[in-house]
Amino acid sequence: MTAQVILNGLVTGMVVALPAVALTLIYGILKFPNFAIGAMLTVGAYLALALNVYLSLPVLYAAAIGAAAFAVVAVGIDQAVFRPLRERSAITLLVASMGVSFVLENIVRFIFGNGARSFELPLARPKLVFGLRINNEQIFTAVAVIAAMTAVYVVLRHTPLGRAMRAVSDNPALAAARGIDRERIVRWTWVIAGLLTAAAGVLVGMDRAIDPLLGWNYIVTVFAASILGGLGNPVGAVLGALTVGVVEETSTLLIAPNYRQVVSFCAIALLLLLRPQGLLGVQRIKK
């Protein structure tokens, strides 16, 4: 029973890891927490849904095309909304991201309505491995997330783009002095963030019904994950997401499952009180 709960928690955590990394990458480059991350998940899920249901593409292809399309949308949003606000305070960008969130969520609501929908997936019995119930979606999620995270890690660690991204994140002025084109880095960051959130939207959508509040229901969890890892730290965000996933699932043994987000919120509050820099973060307190 406990092992089953931890397994489910790890899978939930893996799904959360994708938007948490996206959030943390954007924070690293642009220095604001993007509140539209929930709405971005939702749009990602609906894009894949539209391709899956209306064009009858298999979910995998629908997800890939949807994610690619959404990466372009994410860059477009940045150019239209965040670029003119580049030099403004983090709070201004935050409020603007809230505006983006309203627009995205309600475009979805306008087109698809409030009703819950789901992907057309072949039904399959869960497999039993060492007494643990594992269903196909969970295996698919694990494979997809591990592949995506490896890809992000390789890009960040071993490519010129990744080095430039880390440089801009560490010290924008120094990076600019070394001739790194910040705008180019910002665009690529949004591409990666768009791909990750759209993919996460599809994974959430496979697990449960798709409705316009799909992403909103994850927003506290995603923020908890990236704060736990220290905002701006991608590896920390992954560990934070796995921790939050396991803690949320385990908490359902003790309290009502509806209060999962409350558990995440308490985790954020406690962490900010006791260790504001995040579990892996460096000291960056503002008095």
Next chain:
Amino acid sequence: MIAYLITILTLVGIVAILGLALNLQWGLCGMVNFGMAGFFALGAYTAALVALAGAGSLAATLAAAVVCAAACAVVAVISLRLSEEYLAILTLGFGEVIRLFVLNEEWLTHGSLGLPGIPRPLWGFVSEKSYEALFLGLLIAVVLALFVALEILLHSPFGRAIRAVREDDIVATTLGKNVVMLRVKAFGLGGAIIGVAGAFHAYYLTYIDPSQFSATITAYVFMAVIAGGRGSNRGLLLGAATIMVFIEGTRFLKDLFNVLDATQLAAIRLILIGLGLILFLIYRPQGFLPEYRLKTRSLVRERPSVSQSAS
């Protein structure tokens, strides 16, 4: 037509109270509150429960103000060592926590069924037909009282101190201001005002359920504050009125395009509000009526009193 106008004005009044609160928290003290809808719900439910217990409207309103002030102060205390972004995240999270609590603690809040039959203030004082007008009068009196109180506060040493904290908390600390206390006070006071708005919302509808406290409220209030001009209470009243005119105006879209259903209409409104927020932030960040600032001339003339009260 008169009844319709009274309804709209009542809604403007409630949004205006919320806007005054956000203006104090964010506009003046720089502490953004994304949990607006949650704190609003907290106020409404507190007032409703106390009023239903038979304590009278005045006690219920006070209870709502106290509970919301305490909740806001707690959130401010948790984030006191951190930069503003973390406070924003905490308020958002806290708002969600309240929403989940209201939805799930059925023994107290009746969950999604909501609380009916909330007693109204001054009920039976006038005939039932003219009650709505009396209620509106009461609400306008409260809005004006809060407006005047906040204007006085804005020009008081406390108001200047919290604006200094917003502009640069290190300078404020250097000048011997207790930044943490100022932040907690300003945020808590804002919370009390949100509680009053919640109470009036509950009295007005006499029935509250969780669906009334969606992120839509947060959107309206932010739009009112940004359109009006952050930090400007006068601008805020204008902003709140503009928002409600806009919301009621879009009602007629339905007649123009009769293919739209209610969900789509609500969606269009929020899309427009979202776009409005972004456009204001990009093109007119100071809003319609920019914040009052000391001009050099008046500063010179008022110098003695300024240095006196700042000491």
